[in-house]
Each structure stands twice: as structure tokens, then as C-alpha cells.
Amino acid sequence: MSADGWRSILVLGGIRSGKSAFAEALVAGAASVRYVATAVGGEDDPEWRARIEAHQRRRPQSWTTEETGADPAGLTAVLAEAKPDDTLLVDDLGGWVAALLDPARQPNDDLATVTALADAVRACAARVVLVSPEVGLSLVPATPVGRAFADALGTANQELAGACDRVAFVVAGRPTWLKSGPDAPGITTDLEAENGAAERADTPVTAPPAPRQTVVVEAPGLDAAAMHAAMAPAAPPPSTPAAAHPRTGDGVVIAPGMDMPLPDGDAGPDARDRLERVDLPGAGLGALVEAVEFAAATQASAVPRPWGPARVLLIDGRRAGGAAAGADVPDSERRAAQAEAGEGALAALATTAGADIVVVRTAAAGAMEDGPVLDAEAVDDALRQGWELADAAADEGRDVLILGSCGTGTEAAATAVLAATTGAEPVALLPRVLAPGGRYDDDAWMLRCAAVRDAMHRIRQDPRGAKDILAQLGGADLAVATGALLGAASRRMPVLVDGPLGIAAGLIARDIASQARHWCLLADAGTHQLVRQGADVLGLTPVMELRLDLGEGANALAALPLLRAAIALAGALPVHPALLAGHGDAGLEPDEAEPGAAVV
Structure with a gap:
């Protein structure tokens, strides 16, 4: 068990729930991370390949990537060989289960393989964060293959939840801890953070010593109000919170283990994908796409507005x-x-x-x-x-x-x-x-x-x-x-x-x-x-x-x-006419667009 109370965490969530971004944030403080990718295929599926590449772009350059591919035993071997100072991020178990159910591997005792993986997590010397889809909230799949996948993944999630120290469920980018304990000061739910802040509000805060x-x-010459109005044509959506923490005077304690909000894990890649369709005379914005993607993620909108003052x-x-x-x-x-x-x-x-x-x-x-x-x-x-x-x-x-x-x-x-x-x-x-x-x-x-x-x-x-x-x-x-x-x-x-x-x-x-x-x-x-x-x-x-x-x-x-300028251009340009669905198609309807965003 590590000093801050956990050694292994299972992060569950649906599609586009933000589970991967949350898992990445859990290991962001590590000097280096071994990213274990389980996805296979994509050679003939450009959209699937684009999803994989979006995840790759989000990883820090200091991380290394290992692919277990079509061999489910490869993940168990990686866990067994990990050293105490390693940090592993496994994304995700859906790909692992898909490889497990490959007809080329059948007949096989799939339950025994799942149990072996759970045992490997328990015995792993390294820190491990595993990401897995939660498929149990939808209808029972209509096909035998779909039902087999849902059943196998549900079994794997249950086994891994029992093996891990902590289990988080991510919905709309917001984590809820399903399994936690008092020995994990660095991991708290939003409700726990609010309660802690409320309790600390009664504690006097020492006034900072002067002078400073x-x-x-x-x-000189800057009309900030006029400039802001010109560069920011619309205010952020009202649902975006103005502050994720109370002021320091209200009791925030600045200490290791603080829980901060994360930028939207999907808005950035969505903004990058959108730029491939806009009406630019050239090939694109080049390296400035990184700034557009960053602005989109921090604003939780695929159509970011340019920064004001x-x-x-x-x-x-x-x-x-x-x-x-x-x-x-x-x-x-x-x-x-x-x-x-x-x-x-x-x-x-x-x-x-x-x-x-x-x-x-x-x-x-x-x-x-x-x-x-x-x-x-x-x-x-x-x-x-x-x-x-x-x-x-x-x-x-x-x-x-x-x-x-x-x-x-x-x-x-x-x-x-x-x-x-x-x-x-x-x-x-x-x-x-x-x-x-x-x-x-x-x-x-x-x-x-x-x-x-x-x-x-x-x-x-x-x-x-x-x-x-x-x-x-x-x-x-x-x-x-x-x-x-x-x-x-x-x-x-x-x-x-x-x-x-x-x-x-x-x-x-x-x-x-x-x-x-x-x-x-x-x-x-x-x-x-x-x-x-x-x-x-x-x-x-x-x-x-x-x-x-x-x-x-x-x-x-x-x-x-x-x-x-790059952010403003990315948000203002419409879809290229050649990419419209048909004559008269102007792209998104106004009520489908992001609040306050330019219609594409």
C-alpha cells in the first residue's frame, strides 16, 4: 500500500464519460508511466484509428506505451513483471475482453483467465490504474456475440473491483467513488471535498504577515471591455462553474492531495476532428491546432471562443x-x-x-x-x-x-x-x-x-x-x-x-x-x-x-x-461546402450547437 492509501484503482464509465481522462489524472504526478494499450484492429477503420490517435496525443511524452494486443495473457505478464517503482495505466479492459472472446482462442476457460488477471492485480508490485467500460446500464444486447461480451466484461469488472483498493465510476466527467477508505487522503468524492471545505470554514485562517x-x-491604450467584447462574442455556457473551490479565506488548505477539476477529455479531440471539416483554403492550422484543442478542453466546448483579457x-x-x-x-x-x-x-x-x-x-x-x-x-x-x-x-x-x-x-x-x-x-x-x-x-x-x-x-x-x-x-x-x-x-x-x-x-x-x-x-x-x-x-x-x-x-x-487568432478562426469558420450532406445543408441546426458557439 502506498503512502497515500492506494496501490490499485479500477475506473469504470460509459462511452465518452471521461473515464480515461480521469484515470490519466490519477497517475499524472508519476515521474513516468507505462501505458498498457489493449485495443486491437483499426487498420481498416479510420474512425477507430482516429480514436486511438486522440488518446496517443493526450499522453505526456515521458510516458511509454506497451501493447498487449490480441494476447490476453500479455496483460497478466506485464502486471507480474512490474517493479515497485513502476506506475501502470491499463486502458481498457473492454479491448482485453474482446481479445479474450476471439473465436481463434476458443474453446477456452475464460473465467479462469479473468480470475488470473484479478490475482495478478492483487500481487502486482507496481501502482496500477485500470480503465473499463460499464455496459450493465443499457439493454441486453440483441445478438449472441453482444451478450457474450457484456457478460464477460461484467464478470471481469466484478473480479477486478474486488481485487483493487479503489473503484471509481465516472459519469459526464465527474467521478464517484464506489470503493474507498479513510486511508486515502488524496482521493475524495466531490461531496467529501465540499463537506471538508465546510468544516474547515470554521477554522480561522492565519493572516499573512506583511509587508508585501x-x-x-x-x-496603456487598452480598452479591455471593448477588446473582450470583440474577441469573445459569447459568454461561456451558464452550466460551467465559475469556481471549483471556495476562496482560501473560506478554508481551502493548500496541501498535497488536493482534488482539482480536469479539462473536458472529449472536447479537445472533438475540436481537432472538427477542424478537418472547416472551410480553410489550405491544409490547416498546423501546430496551432494544439492551442485550439487546449482551449476547447478548458472550455468544455468543441467550438471554443478566443480568450479575452x-x-x-x-x-x-x-x-x-x-x-x-x-x-x-x-x-x-x-x-x-x-x-x-x-x-x-x-x-x-x-x-x-x-x-x-x-x-x-x-x-x-x-x-x-x-x-x-x-x-x-x-x-x-x-x-x-x-x-x-x-x-x-x-x-x-x-x-x-x-x-x-x-x-x-x-x-x-x-x-x-x-x-x-x-x-x-x-x-x-x-x-x-x-x-x-x-x-x-x-x-x-x-x-x-x-x-x-x-x-x-x-x-x-x-x-x-x-x-x-x-x-x-x-x-x-x-x-x-x-x-x-x-x-x-x-x-x-x-x-x-x-x-x-x-x-x-x-x-x-x-x-x-x-x-x-x-x-x-x-x-x-x-x-x-x-x-x-x-x-x-x-x-x-x-x-x-x-x-x-x-x-x-x-x-x-x-x-x-x-x-x-487561431482559436477565433477555428470557431468562426463553417463546414467546407464539399463536405455538406446535400444542397442547402448548413451544418448543425442552431439548437444543436454549443450554447454561445458559432454555428458551423
């Missing part, structure tokens, strides 16, 4: 010791002051992209090579501050959040976080120190490498939990960014991560709430290997390969108008 400064700067959180933190070697503190202060005054590159890009800027100054962090950079109380305060900043952005009508940094020592801190959470080699990741005039200060780079090396040696036997990493290596700026990312996920708000700060915050947020990374988009990886490797661990593929190096926050702002 937050300055909101409106981008954005908010940049420009976080200004300071560090002592070798992490800040070669840093120009006055220059960092100048960048922050420029943003406050609506001047400089960041403000100019914000005007173009329809964004405002929030400058957040955080407490200075200690030297990571000497000891903890922040105490536990300060970590909690900074996390709450970030959550509240995301809440404020959502309440003020911002559609997307952008994380950026103008502080000192951020790259070294982010490198240390990546090394501590993934085992990466710091020297291969730490960016070189760029001095004014385009000169690289390699002496300062070596001092930063030494600081990270000494810090990693210092914590070699210490716990590596999310808050431990923030206290030992991260600092207040990273904690604020992490809290903002979590708060945005709780409000179903997309986050454009941009640079080392956003990637490090994403890695820490993943260990607090594994679903948080699904609300992140990386527009461009820039020039930093640190960003690319961290993004790969998070399963984030850069939408574009512009190799921008404009500074954190500025890269995402430069790309935002193009992302917004």
Missing part, C-alpha cells in the same frame, strides 16, 4: 548566495518599475496582446547552499498569496493567466527544483548568465552551479514533498507562482507558463494537485534546456518553436495574439 506589495498596471503576474523575488551570482539587482528593480509605469518591452507587448500586468514583490530568499531559503509559515503564506492573485484575476474577468519573473536567482532555483523532483543533472540545465551587452558571465554561472550542487547535497536525505522543496530550494516567488497556478486551476482558468519560474511552479503544483498541469499551455519553449526538459516531464509540448528569449512573461505575450 502588489501593483496592478493597466496596459489576459493577466500577467510578474513576480519579483530576490535570493542570497550563489544562486544570484552575476545578477544585476538594480536592473531587476528597473524592470519591475517599468512594468509598474506601463513602460518597457513587457508593457508594450501587453498592450498588443490585450493584457494587464500585476507586479508582485516577494520576500527575499536565503542562500540555498547554506540552509532552507524559507520557513514553513512563509511557504504557506506565499501559496495563499498566489491563490488569491488567481482568484482576483478570475473575479475581474481575466480569461487567461501568464506567469513571469523579473527577479534574481530564479533560474538557479528552478534548476534546483527540477533536479530535486526529477533527478535531472543541474549542470546540463542551468542557463548561462547573460550580462548587459550580450556578454556571458561564465564565472557567475559556475558559482550558480556550485550553489545548486551544494544545496542538492545538503538535502540528499531530506523529504522531497512539494512544500519541502519550496522551503529548501524554491523561495517565496516560486511559492507565489505555484499558488497562482493552483488557484487558476481551481477556477478553470488556463495558464500560459513561460520560462523557468512557470515550469518549476508547474512541477511543484503537480505534486500538490496532479490535475493542475492540465490547465497549462507552453506557447514557446524559448532557448532554455531547463524549460524543455521540465515541460517534457509535465507533458507540455510547445505549440510553436519560435525560440523567443524576450524575458519571462514577454514570450507568452508575444505569442498570445496568434494563439487567440
Whole structure:
């Protein structure tokens, strides 16, 4: 049994219920996942092949895929050979049962094979999540083959439900736990989460210690209301919840095991499929399809609306010791002051992209090579501050959040976080120190490498939990960014991560709430290997390969108008005339379209 109370989970659900996306979220926090695919066929069925490819696109690049294919014994063998540090995701048992019933395998003792699989799950040393269709809620199939499949799958589901520690049933993307226990703090039903929040609401929340400064700067010349009206022709469907969690002041405890909402697992692939039919003069949107699919999933609509006003959180933190070697503190202060005054590159890009800027100054962090950079109380305060900043952005009508940094020592801190959470080699990741005039200060780079090396040696036997990493290596700026990312996920708000700060915050947020990374988009990886490797661990593929190096926050702002244009175009174009069913067919009837979406 693992530390958070489960080793094996069975996820049940109907077709298009969101069961696969929910299962993927359960293992999203694992460093690597072995995805065991059971589906066979599809060579002569383009629609079935398209479904398989949609699942493949959704998997992080850090996952490996194994196919058991037509041999049911292959899945049992994979479970038997798994190591204790493995994480297996089996999707799904429907394909496994179909292979089991193959006439070429008959006569066969199918029940014995099912029992052997259940025994293999019980004995498996690895963490296992199994996905299976629930076919028992429909009519009895009219054909003998259909009845045999339903009976065999029902038997398999019952056997596996008995073998697994936890069983979830997913309906319309919402999980209900059929089998759970008090020893699983990281897995709760929606009702349990609401009850817990209500109980915590009576608990006083410690007021954050001052001082801290937050300055909101409106981008000059931006008429946010007019821009929002032009770019967002329709409001989101009223059924979309405005917030999935109460405010931190209402009792939310930011701690590992938080349960966050997930983007819609079907809307993204549906949006991608829809783009194949729209009236484009060329072959399509290319890599920008990723942005359309992301927007569709986060809005739970196959016809997403373009993002309206954005908010940049420009976080200004300071560090002592070798992490800040070669840093120009006055220059960092100048960048922050420029943003406050609506001047400089960041403000100019914000005007173009329809964004405002929030400058957040955080407490200075200690030297990571000497000891903890922040105490536990300060970590909690900074996390709450970030959550509240995301809440404020959502309440003020911002559609997307952008994380950026103008502080000192951020790259070294982010490198240390990546090394501590993934085992990466710091020297291969730490960016070189760029001095004014385009000169690289390699002496300062070596001092930063030494600081990270000494810090990693210092914590070699210490716990590596999310808050431990923030206290030992991260600092207040990273904690604020992490809290903002979590708060945005709780409000179903997309986050454009941009640079080392956003990637490090994403890695820490993943260990607090594994679903948080699904609300992140990386527009461009820039020039930093640190960003690319961290993004790969998070399963984030850069939408574009512009190799921008404009500074954190500025890269995402430069790309935002193009992302917004692609989403707007995808939602506005009708079906190509050659693909209409007949003369006069205009596509969907108005009452069949998504509420507030363009009719295709």
C-alpha cells in the first residue's frame, strides 16, 4: 500500500464519460508511466484509428506505451513483471475482453483467465490504474456475440473491483467513488471535498504577515471591455462553474492531495476532428491546432471562443548566495518599475496582446547552499498569496493567466527544483548568465552551479514533498507562482507558463494537485534546456518553436495574439461546402450547437 492509501484503482464509465481522462489524472504526478494499450484492429477503420490517435496525443511524452494486443495473457505478464517503482495505466479492459472472446482462442476457460488477471492485480508490485467500460446500464444486447461480451466484461469488472483498493465510476466527467477508505487522503468524492471545505470554514485562517506589495498596471491604450467584447462574442455556457473551490479565506488548505477539476477529455479531440471539416483554403492550422484543442478542453466546448483579457503576474523575488551570482539587482528593480509605469518591452507587448500586468514583490530568499531559503509559515503564506492573485484575476474577468519573473536567482532555483523532483543533472540545465551587452558571465554561472550542487547535497536525505522543496530550494516567488497556478486551476482558468519560474511552479503544483498541469499551455519553449526538459516531464509540448528569449512573461505575450487568432478562426469558420450532406445543408441546426458557439 502506498503512502497515500492506494496501490490499485479500477475506473469504470460509459462511452465518452471521461473515464480515461480521469484515470490519466490519477497517475499524472508519476515521474513516468507505462501505458498498457489493449485495443486491437483499426487498420481498416479510420474512425477507430482516429480514436486511438486522440488518446496517443493526450499522453505526456515521458510516458511509454506497451501493447498487449490480441494476447490476453500479455496483460497478466506485464502486471507480474512490474517493479515497485513502476506506475501502470491499463486502458481498457473492454479491448482485453474482446481479445479474450476471439473465436481463434476458443474453446477456452475464460473465467479462469479473468480470475488470473484479478490475482495478478492483487500481487502486482507496481501502482496500477485500470480503465473499463460499464455496459450493465443499457439493454441486453440483441445478438449472441453482444451478450457474450457484456457478460464477460461484467464478470471481469466484478473480479477486478474486488481485487483493487479503489473503484471509481465516472459519469459526464465527474467521478464517484464506489470503493474507498479513510486511508486515502488524496482521493475524495466531490461531496467529501465540499463537506471538508465546510468544516474547515470554521477554522480561522492565519493572516499573512506583511509587508508585501502588489501593483496592478493597466496596459496603456487598452480598452479591455471593448477588446473582450470583440474577441469573445459569447459568454461561456451558464452550466460551467465559475469556481471549483471556495476562496482560501473560506478554508481551502493548500496541501498535497488536493482534488482539482480536469479539462473536458472529449472536447479537445472533438475540436481537432472538427477542424478537418472547416472551410480553410489550405491544409490547416498546423501546430496551432494544439492551442485550439487546449482551449476547447478548458472550455468544455468543441467550438471554443478566443480568450479575452489576459493577466500577467510578474513576480519579483530576490535570493542570497550563489544562486544570484552575476545578477544585476538594480536592473531587476528597473524592470519591475517599468512594468509598474506601463513602460518597457513587457508593457508594450501587453498592450498588443490585450493584457494587464500585476507586479508582485516577494520576500527575499536565503542562500540555498547554506540552509532552507524559507520557513514553513512563509511557504504557506506565499501559496495563499498566489491563490488569491488567481482568484482576483478570475473575479475581474481575466480569461487567461501568464506567469513571469523579473527577479534574481530564479533560474538557479528552478534548476534546483527540477533536479530535486526529477533527478535531472543541474549542470546540463542551468542557463548561462547573460550580462548587459550580450556578454556571458561564465564565472557567475559556475558559482550558480556550485550553489545548486551544494544545496542538492545538503538535502540528499531530506523529504522531497512539494512544500519541502519550496522551503529548501524554491523561495517565496516560486511559492507565489505555484499558488497562482493552483488557484487558476481551481477556477478553470488556463495558464500560459513561460520560462523557468512557470515550469518549476508547474512541477511543484503537480505534486500538490496532479490535475493542475492540465490547465497549462507552453506557447514557446524559448532557448532554455531547463524549460524543455521540465515541460517534457509535465507533458507540455510547445505549440510553436519560435525560440523567443524576450524575458519571462514577454514570450507568452508575444505569442498570445496568434494563439487567440487561431482559436477565433477555428470557431468562426463553417463546414467546407464539399463536405455538406446535400444542397442547402448548413451544418448543425442552431439548437444543436454549443450554447454561445458559432454555428458551423
